[in-house]
Amino acid sequence: MVARVTDACIEPRGVACRRCGEACDSDAIRFRPMGGGRHATLIDPELCTGCGACSPVCPVSAITLVAAERLALVEGIAELGRTS
Template sequence: MAAQDSTAVSRRAFLGGHDPTDVMPWTTSEIMREACTGCGACVEACPEGILHQGRGGHPVLDFSSPCTFCAACAEACPEPVFDLERDPPWTAVAVVASGCLEPQGIACRACEDACDHDALRARPMLGGRAEMRVDADACTGCGGCVPVCPTGAIQIREQEPADA
């Protein structure tokens, strides 16, 4: 018998024809679900080739390379999906999961080396191990750290806005 995936997908997400993780710069997942027609203009316009059409035609970032925030996707979109006035373009940041090698005592730090914004830092722990920490203020969510992680322990996730 196959093991069940522990990732819960809501009924709405399953039946609605869109991917459960749909972070995109200059928009929100709610606006994406409501206004995106799945035409693919943003996918074709992406010079990095990191946008793909997901379920229902909505764009999905695969982070095979960093997002340069060139705004080609937003400029190509014929619908009111993107807001280029958003600054920063999104609140997504890198999140390091438990599969990271550093806390296991295996020196890696590939993500730290790949981060152009110095947002990922190894914090030494007892026993010669380290914990990878993300400086959310420095992280742009570009995803440059994602493809270099040998264990796939890094994901880009939307960060909750801080209360003022």
């Protein structure tokens, strides 16, 4: 399993949270500046062990665990939605 952040995450809206990053012992979660105090919450699938520690601490249930082999498909569909 691999963790995935959904659009429900509040960091890209300028709300400081980062609880998932604090819970991740594998240092798999990064926050990339987007300007204006907003950040993109990114999970490195190479570092994520699928332990699930980041999911219950999220106040808006923005993290889901998906099978590693499904991640590329899910991300591909999300990308199509952004570009169409």
